[in-house]
Amino acid sequence: MANIVRAIGDRSIRAYIDPERGTVSRELYVNDDIFAQELEQIYQRCWLLLGHESQIPNPGDFVVTRMGTEEVLMVRDRKDHKIRAFLNSCRHRGMKVCRYDEGNTLVFTCPYHAWTYDTKGKLVGVGFGNYANAYTDTLPTGSEEWGLVEVGQICNFYGSIWATWDPKAPSFQDYLGPFAESLRHCLQSSDGEDAGLEFFTPFQRHRIPTNWKVPGFTSVTDLTHTAMTHRSAQAAGLHEDRGTGKETAKPFPQEKYAIGDHNLGHGGMCTFYDQLGVPDYANEWFEPGVDDYFRAQTERKKLLIADRIMPPHGWGGGHFAIFPAVMVDSWRIRYYHPHETGITERWSLFGVDKNAPDHVKDAVRHYAERFNGPVGFFESDDMENWNYVFPASQGATARKYDYFYRNGLGHGKYDDRLPGVVVNGSYTEEAHRARFSRWLAFMEAKSWDDLYPLNKSANHNIWPGVDGQASAKA
Numbered sequence: 001m002a003n004i005v006r007a008i009g010d011r012s013i014r015a016y017i018d019p020e021r022g023t024v025s026r027e028l029y030v031n032d033d034i035f036a037q038e039l040e041q042i043y044q045r046c047w048l049l050l051g052h053e054s055q056i057p058n059p060g061d062f063v064v065t066r067m068g069t070e071e072v073l074m075v076r077d078r079k080d081h082k083i084r085a086f087l088n089s090c091r092h093r094g095m096k097v098c099r100y101d102e103g104n105t106l107v108f109t110c111p112y113h114a115w116t117y118d119t120k121g122k123l124v125g126v127g128f129g130n131y132a133n134a135y136t137d138t139l140p141t142g143s144e145e146w147g148l149v150e151v152g153q154i155c156n157f158y159g160s161i162w163a164t165w166d167p168k169a170p171s172f173q174d175y176l177g178p179f180a181e182s183l184r185h186c187l188q189s190s191d192g193e194d195a196g197l198e199f200f201t202p203f204q205r206h207r208i209p210t211n212w213k214v215p216g217f218t219s220v221t222d223l224t225h226t227a228m229t230h231r232s233a234q235a236a237g238l239h240e241d242r243g244t245g246k247e248t249a250k251p252f253p254q255e256k257y258a259i260g261d262h263n264l265g266h267g268g269m270c271t272f273y274d275q276l277g278v279p280d281y282a283n284e285w286f287e288p289g290v291d292d293y294f295r296a297q298t299e300r301k302k303l304l305i306a307d308r309i310m311p312p313h314g315w316g317g318g319h320f321a322i323f324p325a326v327m328v329d330s331w332r333i334r335y336y337h338p339h340e341t342g343i344t345e346r347w348s349l350f351g352v353d354k355n356a357p358d359h360v361k362d363a364v365r366h367y368a369e370r371f372n373g374p375v376g377f378f379e380s381d382d383m384e385n386w387n388y389v390f391p392a393s394q395g396a397t398a399r400k401y402d403y404f405y406r407n408g409l410g411h412g413k414y415d416d417r418l419p420g421v422v423v424n425g426s427y428t429e430e431a432h433r434a435r436f437s438r439w440l441a442f443m444e445a446k447s448w449d450d451l452y453p454l455n456k457s458a459n460h461n462i463w464p465g466v467d468g469q470a471s472a473k474a
């Protein structure tokens with residue numbers, strides 16, 4: 001297969017995926033041209049996670065986050081207290097206007113020639129501007145035109161902050177589709193209050209030598225990797241010292257699936273609860289007093305949603321993915337920033353009830369560190385695999401051999417409880433295939449007008465055989 005990648009909108013990129021055979025070319029993971037096009041077609045258009053409002057509680061607070069390969073400043077304005085996001089690149093000659101990870105500021109002054117921006121991104125001063133009229137009236141002070149580049153849209157979704165560069169993108173709620181209620185649920189405190197979490201800072205960050213899609217497209221519903229990859233952690237009984245929700249959910253009547261929404265690209269574990277309300281709390285903490293806190297919270301939550309069924313994804317039943325590369329659990333959010341074709345940064349956010357007492361927050365933080373920290377298990381197991389995938393796949397020989405994504409192909413079915421979503425058993429690569437359906441749709445689309453849900457009649461499912469139907473329901 002040729003290495004030459006076409007111009008935007010050229011459908012020849014389809015040749016890199018063979019839906020009938022259930023395979024994907026390794027070029028998608030190792031080819032620099034494809035990577036460059038992903039940044040334009042996917043990262044310029046999709047809603048991307050910036051962080052959480054709890055990182056910047058006070059006026060003037062800011063953090064540096066990322067959208068694709070680029071740094072973005074997420075700032076709470078000093079006057080209206082709204083959260084905005086700007087490219088961290090000076091409009092004069094492109095220097096980073098902010099070289100700190102986080103802080104509180106009156107203004108952002110560029111270290112190069114002192115162009116200065118307020119917390120709304122407006123240019124409010126320049127070096128020698130007023131004093132010597134150094135710009136000879138070519139640059140009016142307060143120029144709207146030369147402010148920091150602001151994102152196209154920003155959304156505070158129950159405390160989590162998302163943005164897209166594309167003003168034409170659908171609302172974040174529409175972008176999530178049927179996954180919106182599940183994300184909302186995962187952002188509630190343990191007593192069921194909306195936006196009830198705060199996130200520990202600074203986030204855990206790992207720079208990993210692999211393509212962003214290695215973890216980003218396959219690290220949910222990859223149930224066949226666990227017994228092998230996490231063998232040492234399982235042997236140490238790490239799960240048993242504080243469950244991930246499984247223990248509390250077990251007695252509750254439920255059906256588990258892995259699903260992929262081919263039109264939206266989201267997918268993952270899905271638990272249909274067959275009973276109203278919330279399961280009884282089961283003890284799971286070592287630390288004294290922590291179970292008491294969570295048991296009382298669960299009782300409050302029971303009252304709150306006694307007459308409802310919990311949303312299907314994430315809570316107590318594994319995790320789900322939001323396209324392109326965010327993984328949501330009921331106790332953490334992980335996302336993957338591309339840096340280069342073979343370099344990715346993984347950020348992990350761990351949430352805790354913002355109103356919890358300190359001993360509970362400490363216990364939750366310690367668990368997150370045991371599970372995911374630099375000296376923890378699980379995530380380091382995963383990264384060991386992801387990191388070797390890239391060098392072992394990019395060679396002249398290796399890249400000629402396609403990856404296998406056929407697991408469960410043709411065994412999917414629809415379920416009326418989840419419109420537009422293909423349902424399958426637990427051990428399946430359906431969610432992975434859904435990501436490639438959406439990936440291809442973005443790579444081929446000329447604009448959001450071609451893409452679901454702005455184009456309601458779009459059918460992005462490229463894979464064959466769903467109960468005899470060729471494609472996903474709209």
Ligand code: FES
Pocket residue numbers: 090091092093094095110111112113114115
């Ligand atoms: S590059 Fe920022 S002031 Fe010149």
Ligand SMILES: [Fe+2]
Pocket residue numbers: 225226229230378382
């Ligand atoms: Fe894993």
